[in-house]
Amino acid sequence: MERFAIVVTIKLKPGSAETFKPLILENAAAAVRDEPDCHLFHVLQSNEDVDTFLFYEIYTEEASLDNHRQQPHYKKFAEATKDLIESREIRMVTVHNPENIV
Numbered sequence: 001m002e003r004f005a006i007v008v009t010i011k012l013k014p015g016s017a018e019t020f021k022p023l024i025l026e027n028a029a030a031a032v033r034d035e036p037d038c039h040l041f042h043v044l045q046s047n048e049d050v051d052t053f054l055f056y057e058i059y060t061e062e063a064s065l066d067n068h069r070q071q072p073h074y075k076k077f078a079e080a081t082k083d084l085i086e087s088r089e090i091r092m093v094t095v096h097n098p099e100n101i102v
Contacts, residue, residue, distance in 0.1 A: 003039065003095040005058045006065065008088065012051040016084040021045070023080050024053065030073035031057070037064035039101050051086075058095055 012020055028041040037060040046052035059065050
């Protein structure tokens with residue numbers, strides 16, 4: 001069975017990484033813990049540019065992402081980080097081998 005996923009690239013305003021990091025880690029942990037249709041939420045930080053983060057999120061289906069964006073933990077994250085983010089790019093993708101999710 002295929003899964004829906006997103007790959008997000010966030011470019012922060014310079015010097016915002018240390019403020020941003022605990023907020024995204026809290027959001028990611030809550031998503032996997034509290035949302036049955038969020039199967040994975042990896043937070044990655046660029047080694048070349050500490051103000052660039054990538055997220056790899058796997059959901060049951062696209063509607064699960066809509067549900068994620070309605071959750072209190074996501075709304076808290078979005079509000080707390082809105083002034084830290086310079087740009088955001090979201091790619092919607094299909095996972096063809098979800099059996100590799102651990």
